Amino acid sequence: MKTSRSLALVALSLLVVIAAGLLAGERPAGAVVSIASSNTTAVSYSGTVHGQPEDVYLSGLVQVSRVVMRDPDFGTPPLVVVSIDFSNVTGQGLRTGARYVAGGNQILTRPLVSTDVVNVIFPFYLRGSTGTVGARSAQASFTLTYDVATGTSTGASTGTTADPSLPAQ
Secondary structure, eight states, X not given: OHHHHHHHHHHHHHHHHHHHHHHHXXXXXXXXOEEEEEEEEEEEEEEEEOOSSOXXXXXXXXXXXXXXXXXXXXXXXXXXXXXXXXXXXXXXXXXXXXXXXXXXXXXXXXXXXXXXXXEEEEEEEETTOSTTTTXXXXXXXXXXXXXXXXXXXXXXXXXXXOOTTSOOO
8 A cells, every 4th residue: 555655646746747847838937836736536436348358347446636736927727637547447357257457547637627527548458468468448537626716626536437339459
């Protein structure tokens, strides 16, 4: 668990550096960007992906990190850097019982709004396969809520979502 938290902190630090770099690239040198708040939440995920070679039931905890960025110098609207980590999602084939693992980390920059629905596609593949050979895709939908006045995140949730329309790769 400590390794997971350490990894999350490193990822969050990298997010801040990346976001600051992106924001600084649009502003004159010396522009200041302040971090209004940051938050990491473990969100339960589950769903079944239908397709070949078999249907796969996926479940686990997705780490959703959010960092609210404000620009006090130019007063541009605040942004939220969202990191979604699927590395704790696993699956089981419904026909063979084979084990699957998910991977991928999505990093998104979103406007700060009271309710934000984020749809992401992430890969999963047979445990023990080399690289991402035979990777398939699943979809997750997250609802992220914020107190816009203070820039604090107030919640994160997901439904039972898996996209049956994505073909096996």
